[in-house]
Amino acid sequence: MIAYLLPLLALSSSAVSAAGPQRVLGHHDGPSNFIHSSIFGRKDLDINSVPDTVILTPLYRARDSNGNDQSESATFAHLPFTDCTKPENNGTFDIGIVGHPFDLGVSYRPGARFGPNGARLGARRLAPAAGWSMDHGINPFREWATVVDCGDIWNSPFDKLIAIHELENGMKAMNELKPKNESVADAVRLITIGGDHTITLPILRALHSTWGRVAVLHFDSHLDTWDPKQLGGGLTKYSEVNHGTMLHxxxxxxxxxxxxxxxxxxxxxxxxxxFDLDNDLRCGFSYIRARELDRLGVDKVVEQIVDTVGDEYVYLSIDIDVLDPAFAPATGTIEPGGWTTRELLQIINGLSNAGLKIIGSDVVEFTPVYDNAAETTGIAISEIIYEILQWMVHVPVKTPIKA
Incomplete structure (x- = not known):
């Protein structure tokens, strides 16, 4: 996220030494409320003018032996496809896998818009008919929850503002549907495949009317709470929302x-x-650095998370760059020194065993063009989503009682 800015920062530092003391970043004149000045607030766009949600069906196109075009379903783990935005599919599923092919908020390597399809390819070794886990003892595709692939929410590849609203509208339409098994849970839950990390913002907006404020567990090598004046917001308002400012x-x-x-x-x-860490604290975050896992161990990391979250609803956001590049090379802003796939799976499993109330999740920043011939990153993502699915099945959640 920061790598491409380093040459500019070096130039600016030499200029500052000649011009005098540098102003503290983040201190600027103007409206005190960022939302009041941002084009990404709702005042500058007529929501009714945003096109109706369009769902892209996951298909694999090939040619048969006669050279004719042939399309086959290419859903995640060979799940059935359901258009989860349609009212007629109300009460037909409990958990949905949904793609957000969006990467207009990246700062370094583009290409995460192809992440949903790449993750589905990585999941082709999984299937409901052979989904029993040696570690969990259950098949999450065959438990109380009906799991489907909701396809991808189409969004504009040209305009970030419109695209974000299109993603939000699509998630709202899905979130409004009732689950199939209302005796266990009274709201559908979605696992979103990105797409760059900007997509977490429209998802949280869409979920807010159902769940209220949520505790975000953010697995990522970066903070993503940067003040827009720090990361990309100094030149145009259009750049204020990106994959490093969305949590701010x-x-x-x-x-x-x-x-x-x-x-x-x-x-x-x-x-x-x-400034960055002070602002992060102001945004309500604490953190466990990657290197602390060696000192604390998995059990202590889980214990610290559980103590921090308590009884709040949890939204899980996983940037695949939380893993070390040895385990996930295909990401947009790579950082050495990350966790192993096994460590991440163990932590997620620990949070599930602790009964934390997960209400939704995303796995983001997968850029398939940088993956290797073994599809290391895509297969790791499929296993992470399978682990999240185990958590959702293990911990059904009821919506809060509103006064």
Whole structure:
């Protein structure tokens, strides 16, 4: 996320030494409320003018022996496809896998818009008919929850503002459907495949009317709470929302818990010695750095997360760059020194065993073009989603009682 800015930062530092002391980043004149000045607030766009949601069906196109076009379903883990935005599919599923092919918010390597299809390819070794886990003892595709692939929410590849609203509208339509098994849970839950990390913002907006403020467990090498004036917001308002500022904006909009959010696996560079971490604390986050796992161990990491979250609803957001590049090379902003796939799976399993109330999740920043011939990253993502699915099946959740 920061790598492409380093040459510019080097130039600016030499200029500052000649021009005098540098102003503290993040201190700027203008409206005190970021949302009031942002084009990404709702005041500058007529929501009714955003096109109706279009779902892209996951298909694999090939040619048969006669050279004719042939399309086959290419859903995640060979699940049935359901258009989860259609009212007629109300009460037909409990958990949905949905793709967000969006990467207009990246700062380094583009290509995450192809992540949903790449993850589905990585999951072709999985199937409901052979989904029993040696570690969990159950088949999450055959338990109480009906699991489907909801396809991809189409969004504009040209306009970030419109695309974000299209994703939000699509998630709202899905979130409004009732689950099939209402005796166990009274709301559908979605696992989203990105797409770059910007997509977490429209997802949290869409879920807010159902779940209220949520505690975000953010597995990522980066903070993603950067003040837009720090990361990309100094030139145009259009650049204020990106995959490094979306949690800052989610806090400003009142979507996050006040104090129970956490970064897990953090190990990034900072723009400023104090400002970035101070702002992160203001946004309600604490963190466990990647290197602390060696000292704490998996059990202590899980214990610290559980103590921090308590009884709050949890939204799980996993940037695949939380893993070390040895295990997930195909990501947009790579950072050495991350966790192993096994360690991440163990932590997720620990949170499930602790009964944390997961209400939704995303797995983001998969850029398939950088994967290797063994499809290491895509297969790791499929296993992570399978583990999240185990958690959702193990911990059914009821929506809060509204006054």
């Amino acid at each position: 904006i989610a806090h400003e909009e009142g979507l996050l818990s006040n104090h129970s959010n956490m970064h897990l696996g953090s190990r990034c560079m900072l723009f400023d010695e104090h």
